[in-house]
């Protein structure tokens with residue numbers, strides 16, 4: 001990837017997401033200085049635009065609001081808490097109130113700016129307001145760009161579990177401005193790499209090769225492969241959701257590592273970053289595949305090695321297993337009382353493991369107990 005000057009940004013990479021289940025297709029753009037794309041995505045019918053952004057991006061949110069107001073829209077900025085504190089029914093209700101007070105109609109548009117938590121909330125507000133208004137995602141974290149903003153899963157958490165309330169409501173477009181990553185704290189940058197590595201294991205091993213070639217560089221926005229890692233991961237997600245928006249089959253593979261990850265997040269009252277929990281969940285899923293006799297040792301071991309090389313966690317508290325099993329029961333892949341996991345039958349070969357023997361589950365957990 002070549003660098004570009006402020007005067008002449010290189011043309012963005014465009015990744016297509018097909019419309020399925022009666023939804024429209026859309027594009028994910030990756031590049032720099034992409035906000036000029038917003039008016040085209042907002043369209044001519046909108047009179048009002050609501051910019052939902054986290055506290056950490058107060059200046060960005062206000063600048064965007066001013067810019068849109070300068071273009072003639074009635075623009076409001078709705079500031080929400082950072083991270084998982086935004087993914088609550090109370091914050092969604094706060095957003096609904098702001099939309100109601102601004103007279104927001106079905107032809108108006110929401111712009112969700114921020115990390116995955118902010119775009120999950122903004123998308124959910126868009127899905128629920130007037131039973132669905134258009135929205136545009138402007139992800140500003142690695143994780144948001146490669147995963148959360150793409151694919152139309154929107155939602156909030158409840159005390160009982162992660163993302164338990166939500167809707168499939170794809171955006172009209174996704175703008176990934178790589179410059180946003182410059183202000184991201186390193187822990188948040190690295191946390192996003194867990195989903196990048198997930199994409200590598202389930203579908204695109206070149207991702208793993210690129211990270212393994214220089215793990216220290218992979219931890220930074222300036223890394224030589226950062227843009228390629230992001231584009232490749234988005235392509236993996238786009239390919240899957242283009243064929244299965246509502247997770248009736250192939251989309252479950254994107255949940256690799258998430259059954260345990262979400263149980264950990266709930267156990268930590270959503271104070272852990274999602275990517276950190278996914279990292280532990282990926283090691284667990286690899287061990288589960290190995291103990292179930294489905295995954296070879298080399299590929300299972302590679303999980304631990306590549307995750308550790310970028311500084312992601314590999315273990316969780318050994319004494320929490322009974323609580324984690326309880327938490328996993330509300331995983332969205334569960335059917336009745338049967339737990340279902342995504343495991344690998346080999347590199348790039350994700351598959352479902354249904355109702356594993358509790359002894360196998362415990363053995364796999366033994367490998368991630370710290």
Ligand SMILES: NC(=O)c1ccc[n+]([C@@H]2O[C@H](COP(=O)([O-])OP(=O)(O)OC[C@H]3O[C@@H](n4cnc5c(N)ncnc54)[C@H](O)[C@@H]3O)[C@@H](O)[C@H]2O)c1
Pocket residue numbers: 054055056057081082083084087114115116117118120140141142143144147148149150151152153154163180181182183184185188191192195273274275
């Ligand atoms: N919908 C999906 O398909 C999907 C996929 C993966 C993850 N998710 C969700 O995404 C969330 C995690 O997203 P995340 O890792 O982006 O975390 P996050 O949204 O919590 O963001 C992390 C922190 O960084 C701040 N921030 C965001 N952009 C910044 C920037 N450019 N500079 C400085 N600070 C910035 C945020 O305000 C927050 O405090 C979880 O809730 C997870 O469930 C959803």
Ligand SMILES: O=C(O)C(=O)C[C@@H](O)[C@H](O)[C@H](O)COP(=O)(O)O
Pocket residue numbers: 147151153162163195247251252254255256258332
């Ligand atoms: O897009 C998907 O599908 C995924 O599973 C991607 C996950 O990385 C993401 O964390 C998603 O929000 C999890 O969904 P959930 O349905 O298990 O809540």
Ligand SMILES: [Zn+2]
Pocket residue numbers: 147195258274278
């Ligand atoms: Zn995830």
